[in-house]
Amino acid sequence: xxxxxxxxxxxxxxxxxxxxxxxxxxxxxxxxxxxxxxxxxxxxxxxxxxxxxxxxxxxxxxxxxxxxxxxxxxxxxxxxxxxxxxxxxxxxxxxxxxxxxxxxxxxxxxxxxxxxxxxxxxxxxxxxxxxxxxxxxxxxxxxxxxxxxxxxxxxxxxxxxxxxxxxxxxxxxxxxxxxxxxxxxxxxxxxxxxxxxxxxxxxxxxxxxxxxxxxxxxxxxxxxxxxxxxxxxxxxxxxxxxxxxxxxxxxxxxxxxxxxxxxxxxxxxxxxxxxxxxxxxxxxxxxxxxxxxxxxxxxxxxxxxxxxxxxxxxxxxxxxxxxxxxxxxxxxxxxxxx
Amino acid sequence: xxxxxxxxxxxxxxxxxxxxxxxxxxxxxxxxxxxxxxxxxxxxxxxxxxxxxxxxxxxxxxxxxxxxxxxxxxxxxxxxxxxxxxxxxxxxxxxxxxxxxxxxxxxxxxxxxxxxxxxxxxxxxxxxxxxxxxxxxxxxxxxxxxxxxxxxxxxxxxxxxxxxxxxxxxxxxxxxxxxxxxxxxxxxxxxxxxxxxxxxxxxxxxxxxxxxxxxxxxxxxxxxxxxxxxxxxxxxxxxxxxxxxxxxxxxxxxxxxxxxxxxxxxxxxxxxxxxxxxxxxxxxxxxxxxxxxxxxxxxxxxxxxxxxxxxxxxxxxxxxxxxxxxxxxxxxxxxxxx
DNA sequence: CGCTTTGCGTGAACCGTTTCGCTTAATCCA
DNA sequence: TGGATTAAGCGAAACGGTTCACGCAAAGCG
Numbered sequence: 114x115x116x117x118x119x120x121x122x123x124x125x126x127x128x129x130x131x132x133x134x135x136x137x138x139x140x141x142x143x144x145x146x147x148x149x150x151x152x153x154x155x156x157x158x159x160x161x162x163x164x165x166x167x168x169x170x171x172x173x174x175x176x177x178x179x180x181x182x183x184x185x186x187x188x189x190x191x192x193x194x195x196x197x198x199x200x201x202x203x204x205x206x207x208x209x210x211x212x213x214x215x216x217x218x219x220x221x222x223x224x225x226x227x228x229x230x231x232x233x234x235x236x237x238x239x240x241x242x243x244x245x246x247x248x249x250x251x252x253x254x255x256x257x258x259x260x261x262x263x264x265x266x267x268x269x270x271x272x273x274x275x276x277x278x279x280x281x282x283x284x285x286x287x288x289x290x291x292x293x294x295x296x297x298x299x300x301x302x303x304x305x306x307x308x309x310x311x312x313x314x315x316x317x318x319x320x321x322x323x324x325x326x327x328x329x330x331x332x333x334x335x336x337x338x339x340x341x342x343x344x345x346x347x348x349x350x351x352x353x354x355x356x357x358x359x360x361x362x363x364x365x366x367x368x369x370x371x372x373x374x375x376x377x378x379x380x381x382x383x384x385x386x387x388x389x390x391x392x393x394x395x396x397x398x399x400x401x402x403x404x405x406x407x408x409x410x411x412x413x414x415x416x417x418x419x420x421x422x423x424x425x426x427x428x429x430x431x432x433x434x435x436x437x438x439x440x441x442x443x444x445x446x447x448x449x450x451x
Numbered sequence: 452x453x454x455x456x457x458x459x460x461x462x463x464x465x466x467x468x469x470x471x472x473x474x475x476x477x478x479x480x481x482x483x484x485x486x487x488x489x490x491x492x493x494x495x496x497x498x499x500x501x502x503x504x505x506x507x508x509x510x511x512x513x514x515x516x517x518x519x520x521x522x523x524x525x526x527x528x529x530x531x532x533x534x535x536x537x538x539x540x541x542x543x544x545x546x547x548x549x550x551x552x553x554x555x556x557x558x559x560x561x562x563x564x565x566x567x568x569x570x571x572x573x574x575x576x577x578x579x580x581x582x583x584x585x586x587x588x589x590x591x592x593x594x595x596x597x598x599x600x601x602x603x604x605x606x607x608x609x610x611x612x613x614x615x616x617x618x619x620x621x622x623x624x625x626x627x628x629x630x631x632x633x634x635x636x637x638x639x640x641x642x643x644x645x646x647x648x649x650x651x652x653x654x655x656x657x658x659x660x661x662x663x664x665x666x667x668x669x670x671x672x673x674x675x676x677x678x679x680x681x682x683x684x685x686x687x688x689x690x691x692x693x694x695x696x697x698x699x700x701x702x703x704x705x706x707x708x709x710x711x712x713x714x715x716x717x718x719x720x721x722x723x724x725x726x727x728x729x730x731x732x733x734x735x736x737x738x739x740x741x742x743x744x745x746x747x748x749x750x751x752x753x754x755x756x757x758x759x760x761x762x763x764x765x766x767x768x769x770x771x772x773x774x775x776x777x778x779x780x781x782x783x784x785x786x787x788x789x
Numbered sequence: 790c791g792c793t794t795t796g797c798g799t800g801a802a803c804c805g806t807t808t809c810g811c812t813t814a815a816t817c818c819a
Numbered sequence: 820t821g822g823a824t825t826a827a828g829c830g831a832a833a834c835g836g837t838t839c840a841c842g843c844a845a846a847g848c849g
Binding site: 159160163181182183184185187188192195199204205207211223225226246250366389392394397 | 564732
């Protein structure tokens with residue numbers, strides 16, 4: 114149906130090699146150049162990237178494998194990655210493994226089948242095994258938001274320990290000592306890190322860590338909601354709560370609203386992840402804000418760098434780890450205790 | 452590097468045709484079947500979908516072109532489309548044209564270059580011209596959320612008129628007559644429709660339409676914010692406001708919070724688009740909720756249907772338009788006037 | 790038993806590019 | 820002037836699959 118390079122040959126009388134040279138910016142005589150351009154115009158010719166991909170062994174497509182699409186965090190990440198890659202003429206093929214480790218491994222094979230030139234992923238699994246096939250293919254891999262201990266990869270991380278420490282420190286600075294955290298369980302890399310930051314802050318302020326103030330569970334709205342209710346029902350209830358991710362923040366706020374608990378009067382709060390929430394919740398919520406555009410941008414740029422390198426001889430490279438700082442969005446959800 | 456079908460031939464002594472037949476589920480003797488399976492296993496062979504794509508003239512990849520990624524609406528749409536397509540072994544390549552009409556047309560060509568088998572898109576442009584190249588290629592196209600008047604396409608829409616009418620009717624039922632709307636300008640398909648619904652509701656209740664209560668502008672947080680402030684500053688200010696999309700709802704709420712206006716005591720509100728907001732805003736916001744999963748699902752399924760059909764003879768088909776109803780999420784943000 | 794069918798396998802052409810090695814003519818310079 | 824260099828073009832062989840037309844043997848059948 115669509116025109117091919119052969120149709121252009123028939124029209125111009127030039128050889129395929131010359132036309133290919135034209136398409137790829139080689140030296141072609143002005144008159145031939147003109148003839149080819151005209152033929153392309155008239156035939157509505159467009160390079161068949163599939164055929165080109167087969168010939169060059171490069172698809173100019175990057176696979177982006179994420180755990181879920183259902184939060185703004187992901188939307189922003191994918192959006193920015195796509196934009197930057199696209200500016201360098203790479204396509205982005207997305208896969209959502211829906212937090213399913215089995216599916217996650219399948220998707221890797223799916224992407225490899227499509228011969229993507231690289232993979233950017235937010236891992237779900239606890240170890241790097243599922244990536245082995247991609248590693249064997251020697252394509253660049255960039256990890257986002259979490260990383261592995263058993264094998265080294267290019268990774269873009271956020272300083273979770275420091276982010277959590279900082280959040281708790283703010284509460285301490287306001288005079289709080291009975292500080293709770295609602296967080297993920299130990300299987301989650303980010304959850305472990307944030308809990309560590311929480312403990313660090315308390316320890317360095319010589320505040321005892323109270324086990325019943327640590328609410329581990331899934332990174333879900335439901336966990337935030339239930340845990341907040343439990344904390345509020347305690348007889349020695351905390352005076353401040355640190356919500357350690359987006360869903361948990363959402364759930365926690367829902368519980369507070371439902372029980373008509375006034376904040377910061379009755380309880381002080383600080384949330385995580387989503388800048389937008391801080392705008393819309395009243396009173397304005399204190400927030401630890403992740404630099405999502407930067408994360409995405411760094412990931413895309415590191416990927417582009419690796420792709421460029423792999424053209425050159427330098428076969429193997431030393432994986433880089435980039436750790437980004439978070440920032441604090443001030444709100445009105447923390448009461449100062451005298 | 453990676454193993455090919457020829458490596459399998461060398462190992463098994465079978466012909467390429469037989470191996471291909473095996474890969475595509477044809478009849479192969481059990482012993483040969485076993486031999487091929489073993490070779491695949493040992494060589495870590497994976498079908499090169501690029502080569503297959505060239506041979507079959509099908510990429511098993513669908514292009515999804517959207518206007519922006521920066522709202523939950525899009526995340527949910529892309530997520531659900533990707534999931535369903537993936538279940539049928541199609542990959543999803545996403546492009547974000549960032550509301551830029553020029554870029555939008557470029558992306559279409561980019562996708563056509565990649566030889567996608569179909570395109571699902573949320574149009575930005577006002578007319579279908581930019582899609583012409585895709586139409587010429589005779590690949591299925593499915594439009595989401597908005598459609599064109601100048602040319603007919605498969606479209607999945609929401610009943611915007613009825614959604615807006617219903618929202619305003621709720622306000623009327625609560626005794627309101629001074630009802631404002633903050634909406635997009637006439638260049639936006641959905642904005643026109645929603646404004647029409649607003650007018651319909653008022654007319655059928657014999658309420659005069661007050662021009663100063665209609666705030667047209669961009670579909671942005673800023674427009675919602677500014678317009679809300681203006682409405683609040685009016686001397687004959689409305690008793691109720693209908694926010695007609697997500698960003699506007701967000702901006703409106705921000706203005707309300709900032710000016711410490713109590714709702715529903717001082718003003719009644721109903722928002723649009725984002726179910727999550729209704730959970731987290733206190734008092735709970737009334738909302739018109741778009742059935743995002745259904746929109747995405749219908750789009751993906753219609754696409755799959757077209758892809759299947761195009762295998763058969765039935766060359767041309769009659770475009771379908773599917774109009775989905777919205778639903779109402781009750782809140783506490785509307786005061787009943789006696 | 791001879792004829793048709795069916796099951797399985799094969800060689801070769803093809804999909805639409807890129808790229809390698811080679812030719813030819815023009816240009817340069819000692 | 821003539822050998823070396825360079826620019827531009829060409830033919831043909833990849834890249835890794837699918838598919839068509841055909842061959843052959845075993846099975847089915849009146």
